[in-house]
Amino acid sequence: MSAIEFDDVHVHFGAGASRFHAVKGVSLSIPQGSIMGLVGESGSGKSTLARAAVGLVEASSGRILVDGVDVVGARGETARLRRRIQMIFQDPSSCLDPRMTIGESIGEALRAAERRDRTPKRGRAARTQEVERLLHAVSLGADRADSYPSVLSGGQRQRVAIARALAAGPSVLLADEITSALDVSVQGAVLNLLLELQRELGFTMLFVSHNLAVVRYVCDQVAVMRHGELVESGPVLDVIDNPQHQYTRELMAAIPQLGEPMFR
Ligand SMILES: Nc1ncnc2c1ncn2[C@@H]1O[C@H](COP(=O)(O)OP(=O)(O)OP(=O)(O)O)[C@@H](O)[C@H]1O
Secondary structure, three states, X not given: OOOEEEEEEEEEEOOHHHOEEEEEEEEEEEOOOOEEEEEOOOOOOHHHHHHHHHOOOOOOEEEEEEOOEEOOOOOHHHHHHHOOEEEEOOOHHHHOOOOOOHHHHHHHHHHHHHHHHOOOOOOHHHXXXXXXXXXXXXXXXXXXXXXXXXXXXXXXXXXXXXXXXXXXXXXXXXXXXXXXXXXXXXXXXXXXXXXXHHHHHOOEEEEEOOOHHHHHHHOOEEEEEEOOEEEEEEEHHHHHHOOOOHHHHHHHHOOOOOOOOOOO
């Protein structure tokens, strides 16, 4: 498993007069195996920072290091390191092809990982077995392999998205608002599943969320962004219970009550 570090990362969108500075020199280090929450108001640059790590947006400058190796603009062996960073999105449909069955979709992610790692291609039976193991890992029955995404609930689709990410053998997982589109009754199950998998597999995680109660439940560290800048970071309970920055205090005050853990 890998540590990930953002070192003075800047991201701009657009050009000329409409050039917009979305991420302004963010430096953030997530130790191997820990879960860092990333919070801040809408538009503060959280998703953009996460997307820069997987190359979905281009960092204008700065370094993104996986185990100390800069993966920005990486090629060859280093690009392989970057593909060990997997991202899960708010809307699971965005990563599921509606024309593919769930089994085909997970199988495709397995094949991509084989190509990346240059490991021998699994035979059909071995692939089916691995798809079933991954479905089981995310608490879906093996019979789901033949279903299409359209017949699944939002929570089930998000489980499939997690299974696809796991198929890639991630060393770092970026979770961007992964439960905010789900019904509250399903959110807890998906979060608990993710926590169990993280404990079992030990991947490092960046967990982007608006919900501070969820962040407190899931994360051991938290970073706060505002207007593209990092304003504060530290152990989750320290930051939530004793925020140092005025903006973090305002963010906490906006939450009606941070009561006991939500989903236990
Ligand atoms: N592809 C893009 N082109 C232009 N501007 C963009 C693009 N993606 C994001 N932005 C802008 O960058 C800023 C940061 O967006 P980002 O999605 O990272 O914020 P966020 O903190 O994740 O917000 P939210 O919590 O609402 O998802 C916003 O002003 C957004 O409009």
